[in-house]
Amino acid sequence: MTLHIVNQSPYRTSALRDCLDAMADGDALLLIEDGVYAAGAPTGIAPIPAGTYCLQADAVARGITPAKSITLIDDERWIALCVEHTPIVSWF
Amino acid sequence: MSQITLAICRHAPYGNALAREGLEAVLAAAAMDQTPDVLFTGDGIFQLLPDQAAGEIDQKSLHRNLQALPMFGVEQIYVCQRSLEERAVSSNRLAIAGINLVLVQDTGGLISRYQHVLSF
Amino acid sequence: MIFSLVVYSAPHAGESAATAVRFARALVDQGHRLYRVFFYGDGVHSGSALAAPPQDEQDLLGQWQALYREHGVDLVVCIAAAQRRGVLSQSEAQRLERPAANLAEGFELGGLGQLADATAHSDRIVTFGGSA
Amino acid sequence: MSQSVTIEGREIPLDKEGYLRHLQDWSPAVAEYMAASEGIDLTEAHWEVLNLLQDFYRQFELSPAMRPLVKYVGQQLGPDKGRSIYLMQLFPPSPARVASKIAGLPKPTNCL
Numbered sequence: 425m426t427l428h429i430v431n432q433s434p435y436r437t438s439a440l441r442d443c444l445d446a447m448a449d450g451d452a453l454l455l456i457e458d459g460v461y462a463a464g465a466p467t468g469i470a471p472i473p474a475g476t477y478c479l480q481a482d483a484v485a486r487g488i489t490p491a492k493s494i495t496l497i498d499d500e501r502w503i504a505l506c507v508e509h510t511p512i513v514s515w516f
Numbered sequence: 517m518s519q520i521t522l523a524i525c526r527h528a529p530y531g532n533a534l535a536r537e538g539l540e541a542v543l544a545a546a547a548m549d550q551t552p553d554v555l556f557t558g559d560g561i562f563q564l565l566p567d568q569a570a571g572e573i574d575q576k577s578l579h580r581n582l583q584a585l586p587m588f589g590v591e592q593i594y595v596c597q598r599s600l601e602e603r604a605v606s607s608n609r610l611a612i613a614g615i616n617l618v619l620v621q622d623t624g625g626l627i628s629r630y631q632h633v634l635s636f
Numbered sequence: 637m638i639f640s641l642v643v644y645s646a647p648h649a650g651e652s653a654a655t656a657v658r659f660a661r662a663l664v665d666q667g668h669r670l671y672r673v674f675f676y677g678d679g680v681h682s683g684s685a686l687a688a689p690p691q692d693e694q695d696l697l698g699q700w701q702a703l704y705r706e707h708g709v710d711l712v713v714c715i716a717a718a719q720r721r722g723v724l725s726q727s728e729a730q731r732l733e734r735p736a737a738n739l740a741e742g743f744e745l746g747g748l749g750q751l752a753d754a755t756a757h758s759d760r761i762v763t764f765g766g767s768a
Numbered sequence: 769m770s771q772s773v774t775i776e777g778r779e780i781p782l783d784k785e786g787y788l789r790h791l792q793d794w795s796p797a798v799a800e801y802m803a804a805s806e807g808i809d810l811t812e813a814h815w816e817v818l819n820l821l822q823d824f825y826r827q828f829e830l831s832p833a834m835r836p837l838v839k840y841v842g843q844q845l846g847p848d849k850g851r852s853i854y855l856m857q858l859f860p861p862s863p864a865r866v867a868s869k870i871a872g873l874p875k876p877t878n879c880l
Contacts, residue, residue: 426627431652431765442526442558445598448624457651499662506760507637511633513524516644516652516765521755534644534766537677537717544748547833550756576829584828587836632761634642634751716877733784 425450427509431457431516434469439515441470452509454502455494456482463490477505521550522630526558529578530570535563538636539581546588552634554585557596557623560636561603564595564610586614594620639663640672640754643679644766647696648689653682656764657699664707672710672754673700675743678766680723683713685740697740704742712746713739775801787875794872802870806859810870814858820844821871831873834864 428451432439440462447453454477455463462470463478472494480496483489490496497505506512523542529535545552556564568579585593593612597619600607607619620626627633641660645652656673663670675682687697703709713723718739719732725745729737739745755761772781776797781789786805788794799818803810810818824832824840832840834852842850849855855863865876 426624426633429762431655438558442599446557446623446627448622448628451624451628457655499659500666502659503662503666503668506639506762510760511522511627511630512760512762513627513633514635514763514765515526516635516763533677540716541676541748541751543830543833545752545755547835548749548752549835550752552755580827580829584830584832584836587824587828587832587839589835589839632755632758633763634755634761635763635765719877731785 425452425509427452427454427505427512429454429456429512429514430459430462431514433458434462437516443513443515444470444473446513447473452477452505454497454505455479456502460486460488460490463494464488465491477501520630521545521552521632521634522627523552523554523634523636524627525554525556525560525563525636527636528559528562529568530573530575534636535560536576536578536581538634539563539578541634541636542590543581543584543588546585546590549589551589553592553594553630554590555594555596555620555623555626557599559599559603561595561599561605561610564612565605566609566611583612583614585612590615592616592618594618594626596623597621598623637759638669638671638757639760639762640674640758641670642674642676642751642754642761642763643682644677644764646678646681646766647687648693649678649681650766652764652766653679653696654694657696657703659762659764660703660709661699664703664709670703670707670709671758672712672750673703674746674751674754675711675713676717676751678721679764680713680718680721683711683718683723683740683743684738686738701740701742711743712750713743714751715745715747718745773801783875785875787869788872791872791874799870799872806866806870808859808866808870814870816845816849817841817855817858817867818871821867821873825871825873831868831876832864837864837867 428443430440434440456479460483474493477497478490478494525538527534570577643656647653724737725739726737780793859866
């Protein structure tokens with residue numbers, strides 16, 4: 425199963441949309457850096473799948489409160505996700 | 517048999533160095549007999565447009581570099597069909613001599629076959 | 637598990653240079669092996685010894701160098717990308733007849749073959765993309 | 769140390785490794801000079817490969833590494849010549865690098 429990592433705001437580039445188009449069943453999605461702007465209120469640009477992960481520090485830093493369906497994680501859990509998944513694809 | 521590495525090219529040529537440097541990385545790996553598979557998706561499909569006259573902006577033609585792929589042992593590339601449709605680019609404009617263009621609908625399924633993905 | 641990282645963003649330009657070094661530190665702290673960090677594109681600026689950020693800002697160069705000192709992490713700056721952007725070792729500066737060298741201690745210049753080699757020798761590759 | 773040579777009455781600036789500073793300065797006489805500095809006396813067999821390298825560069829805007837060079841030579845000149853040993857005999861010790869230099873292609877970015 426693939427781990428997809430998105431670090432771009434959904435309002436600025438197509439990274440998130442391209443990523444969602446390329447997700448297979450069972451894949452995981454992690455939002456980091458400006459990608460966390462997709463984790464707040466529903467954007468209307470692209471619905472975020474349930475079970476999506478969000479790097480907590482990046483959300484907190486930006487004053488973003490992620491939706492309830494999103495799992496907040498730290499760097500350790502991020503690494504664990506990398507161990508659990510292959511390949512790892514970054515969208516930027 | 518699936519390969520170890522997939523290179524995903526999703527940036528347009530010229531506006532971003534990543535398109536050229538991604539291709540250089542693919543060529544370098546191929547020259548070392550570690551030829552990756554290559555997927556063009558998103559704006560990366562614009563790299564494949566014919567009639568690029570990059571000399572007009574004092575750049576080298578990425579399209580000509582792409583034509584060298586068969587010399588490096590890359591004889592097939594994957595192209596995301598949805599990206600082509602979104603951008604109104606017809607796949608029959610994209611022919612490159614010596615390269616078999618494989619249109620992909622299920623990019624997620626393709627990606628899942630590899631151990632490593634390098635994004636460019 | 638053996639990891640390699642690929643870094644595209646210049647320090648203090650895109651955030652991902654900082655994310656990458658934080659991730660790298662967390663990796664080795666958890667006992668994973670970091671086989672190589674490959675700096676490509678604008679990421680090659682990470683290897684410049686001339687960066688002098690103010691004291692109240694992150695010292696990314698120092699953090700990479702600490703990883704090199706403490707864990708022998710292989711910090712490879714792509715030579716082709718570095719030549720274009722002006723990150724040169726002493727010998728490259730001489731060879732290319734440039735007036736100064738700036739490759740920081742702990743970093744080495746290497747070819748793109750080192751990226752291919754990293755994919756062959758790592759269980760996982762994580763790319764830290766640019767933002768431009 | 770920068771240098772220049774005078775070839776056919778023209779002054780040609782070279783960098784310290786003997787590469788042309790300006791690619792447009794290349795001429796067959798310049799090639800003869802550069803080959804001599806690599807200890808190579810250019811024969812027809814050499815020229816056949818040099819011309820192909822220039823074709824390769826015109827076609828692809830790239831200087832070839834060894835693997836594509838061998839393939840290209842094989843396609844154009846036949847399998848007997850499309851072998852690394854053949855190119856090695858003509859342009860020792862590193863055919864892609866040495867022949868590219870003599871053919872007036874850009875200096876490679878990726879060799880230390």
